[in-house]
Amino acid sequence: xxxxxxxxxxxxxxxxxxxxxxxxxxxxxxxxxxxxxxxxxxxxxxxxxxxxxxxxxxxxxxxxxxxxxxxxxxxxxxxxxxxxxxxxxxxxxxxxxxxxxxxxxxxxxxxxxxxxxxxxxxxxxxxxxxxxxxxxxxxxxxxxxxxxxxxxxxxxxxxxxxxxxxxxxxxxxxxxxxxxxxxxxxxxxxxxxxxxxxxxxxxxxxxxxxxxxxxxxxxxxxxxxxxxxxxxxxxxxxxxxxxxxxxxxxxxxxxxxxxxxxxxxxxxxxxxxxxxxxxxxxxxxxxxxxxxxxxxxxxxxxxxxxxxxxxxxxxxxxxxxxxxxxxxxxxxxxxxxxxxxxxxx
Amino acid sequence: xxxxxxxxxxxxxxxxxxxxxxxxxxxxxxxxxxxxxxxxxxxxxxxxxxxxxxxxxxxxxxxxxxxxxxxxxxxxxxxxxxxxxxxxxxxxxxxxxxxxxxxxxxxxxxxxxxxxxxxxxxxxxxxxxxxxxxxxxxxxxxxxxxxxxxxxxxxxxxxxxxxxxxxxxxxxxxxxxxxxxxxxxxxxxxxxxxxxxxxxxxxxxxxxxxxxxxxxxxxxxxxxxxxxxxxxxxxxxxxxxxxxxxxxxxxxxxxxxxxxxxxxxxxxxxxxxxxxxxxxxxxx
Ligand SMILES: Nc1ncnc2c1ncn2[C@@H]1O[C@H](COP(=O)(O)OP(=O)(O)OP(=O)(O)O)[C@@H](O)[C@H]1O
Ligand SMILES: [Mg+2]
Numbered sequence: 001x002x003x004x005x006x007x008x009x010x011x012x013x014x015x016x017x018x019x020x021x022x023x024x025x026x027x028x029x030x031x032x033x034x035x036x037x038x039x040x041x042x043x044x045x046x047x048x049x050x051x052x053x054x055x056x057x058x059x060x061x062x063x064x065x066x067x068x069x070x071x072x073x074x075x076x077x078x079x080x081x082x083x084x085x086x087x088x089x090x091x092x093x094x095x096x097x098x099x100x101x102x103x104x105x106x107x108x109x110x111x112x113x114x115x116x117x118x119x120x121x122x123x124x125x126x127x128x129x130x131x132x133x134x135x136x137x138x139x140x141x142x143x144x145x146x147x148x149x150x151x152x153x154x155x156x157x158x159x160x161x162x163x164x165x166x167x168x169x170x171x172x173x174x175x176x177x178x179x180x181x182x183x184x185x186x187x188x189x190x191x192x193x194x195x196x197x198x199x200x201x202x203x204x205x206x207x208x209x210x211x212x213x214x215x216x217x218x219x220x221x222x223x224x225x226x227x228x229x230x231x232x233x234x235x236x237x238x239x240x241x242x243x244x245x246x247x248x249x250x251x252x253x254x255x256x257x258x259x260x261x262x263x264x265x266x267x268x269x270x271x272x273x274x275x276x277x278x279x280x281x282x283x284x285x286x287x288x289x290x291x292x293x294x295x296x297x298x299x300x301x302x303x304x305x306x307x308x309x310x311x312x313x314x315x316x317x318x319x320x321x322x323x324x325x326x327x328x329x330x331x332x333x334x335x336x337x338x339x340x341x342x343x344x345x
Numbered sequence: 346x347x348x349x350x351x352x353x354x355x356x357x358x359x360x361x362x363x364x365x366x367x368x369x370x371x372x373x374x375x376x377x378x379x380x381x382x383x384x385x386x387x388x389x390x391x392x393x394x395x396x397x398x399x400x401x402x403x404x405x406x407x408x409x410x411x412x413x414x415x416x417x418x419x420x421x422x423x424x425x426x427x428x429x430x431x432x433x434x435x436x437x438x439x440x441x442x443x444x445x446x447x448x449x450x451x452x453x454x455x456x457x458x459x460x461x462x463x464x465x466x467x468x469x470x471x472x473x474x475x476x477x478x479x480x481x482x483x484x485x486x487x488x489x490x491x492x493x494x495x496x497x498x499x500x501x502x503x504x505x506x507x508x509x510x511x512x513x514x515x516x517x518x519x520x521x522x523x524x525x526x527x528x529x530x531x532x533x534x535x536x537x538x539x540x541x542x543x544x545x546x547x548x549x550x551x552x553x554x555x556x557x558x559x560x561x562x563x564x565x566x567x568x569x570x571x572x573x574x575x576x577x578x579x580x581x582x583x584x585x586x587x588x589x590x591x592x593x594x595x596x597x598x599x600x601x602x603x604x605x606x607x608x609x610x611x612x613x614x615x616x617x618x619x620x621x622x623x624x625x626x627x628x629x
Binding site: 050073074075078082083098099102103146147149156 | 525527528530531532533534535536537538539541542545546549550552
């Protein structure tokens with residue numbers, strides 16, 4: 001198969017499994033975002049792909065070939081480090097030309113390629129500048145250009161945008177995605193910003209405790225989280241316990257949810273429902289009775305916190321849908337069955 | 346924290362102590378030495394105030410010129426050897442675990458506590474025919490019979506490098522610890538073998554540190570005067586040895602002072618030149 005395949009890849013530091021039996025296959029040209037809480041093994045996994053960390057067990061295949069025994073400098077990959085690792089004593093042009101110089105490319109050709117790359121990252125004519133004189137976003141781009149100089153087969157980025165301010169970060173996300181689509185290069189980005197993952201990825205890999213919890217398209221990750229960990233980590237969600245009663249109905253907070261049923265054999269579980277899917281109604285029939293405790297009006301959206309017998313349910317609405325619900329009001333919380341995802345506890 | 350610029354004399358008070366120390370222990374003795382270097386020598390170890398340049402003129406002879414050249418070359422060689430050994434060593438040390446680092450640094454610090462005399466006599470024993478390291482090589486079949494490795498330039502260099510190496514490592518250590526470890530990793534992902542990345546990226550990226558360390562070891566080695574006497578032959582005596590010789594044994598203070606002043610000037614000139622060359626490359 002063309003692309004990147006992980007076969008039972010693990011990495012142990014002493015007794016501690018930083019990466020635990022990872023199996024994943026990434027088709028060629030895919031943009032992968034690895035997402036997960038701090039310390040879950042994202043960087044370690046990425047470094048194993050780069051050969052900077054040796055895997056304890058398992059193999060990594062690139063286009064069908066086992067690359068585990070290949071040393072880093074022969075893997076033909078581009079990597080952008082969180083620190084960027086620009087060479088401080090070289091100019092922008094010399095940084096970008098470094099991999100070309102290593103391959104002893106002719107001087108003329110080097111110059112042409114550098115200018116081509118600098119144009120690609122929207123910094124034409126910057127070749128002579130020292131890297132210390134660049135802004136954060138510009139340094140970011142130079143690191144990307146340097147990593148792409150040899151048209152690598154794999155492009156790896158470890159939290160490349162975390163040092164940038166929010167606005168620049170969003171712009172760079174779009175740019176990075178466009179660049180990747182233009183070059184059609186298999187790309188893995190580590191991030192712990194789930195918005196970033198949603199913006200850029202074809203495939204989102206959610207990791208927790210060294211294992212892959214779910215690998216799916218962004219929308220599937222959001223709509224159909226595989227477990228409570230993923231549901232909770234991606235976006236905000238309401239996690240509520242659900243029980244099946246003797247009639248087979250699904251009961252949430254004492255009220256049946258019409259149209260929802262638990263899978264066979266499951267007596268108790270969790271449902272995940274996104275705040276924007278929760279309906280609030282005054283004086284409606286059915287639904288869970290609750291009291292509005294707090295309203296956070298963010299302008300574009302309104303978050304309503306409802307206390308239903310000790311459990312807080314969050315609903316997000318647009319100002320138009322808000323109606324006349326105010327803090328302290330008694331409301332009925334309606335959970336549409338088709339928006340509820342049933343998860344094992 | 347933003348601080349007001351000093352305005353009254355009293356604001357400069359904190360500077361008084363270092364200023365006085367500097368004047369008492371550096372400016373005054375050094376000025377005295379410069380003055381003495383122009384005095385006239387009297388037979389019997391005395392000198393009278395005067396203004397003659399004989400002392401400098403005598404110094405510009407072939408003999409003392411040779412001694413000066415040898416001293417400078419020796420100091421440069423020691424500096425280069427020290428940095429060449431210490432830089433890769435310290436780099437690897439910073440990659441080791443904390444415990445290994447601490448053990449090494451403690452050992453190095455304990456070497457610092459040894460005086461030049463002890464180092465000199467220790468090496469002279471180690472290099473001797475009767476009790477030296479060659480006695481170990483004989484049973485191993487590497488040598489037919491034990492021999493003396495001193496006096497000689499090799500012994501002098503060994504002793505001086507041994508003495509200066511801990512300083513070199515301790516000066517390089519902070520810079521290398523602070524070095525971004527991903528620099529070398531980045532070079533590797535870009536196609537450079539670890540060795541090539543080390544010499545192509547790490548060494549140039551720390552050029553200023555290396556130059557500063559070279560200068561420090563150079564100045565340090567220039568002052569060495571016991572080791573060349575213990576481990577070397579008279580032709581390996583440095584200018585420092587001759588200065589001592591003139592000042593103490595020949596009782597020729599003005600000439601010793603002139604040599605010392607000259608040595609300081611030459612060292613300053615060399616250091617300045619190094620910085621100038623280093624500084625120019627930085628811009629290019
Ligand atoms: N060289 C090492 N020795 C021992 N433990 C390590 C080493 N490198 C990483 N670990 C441990 O492995 C686990 C995973 O680390 P990793 O850096 O991969 O996390 P991460 O997912 O990238 O986290 P973050 O989002 O904070 O960067 C952590 O618990 C870390 O302490
Ligand atoms: Mg990380």
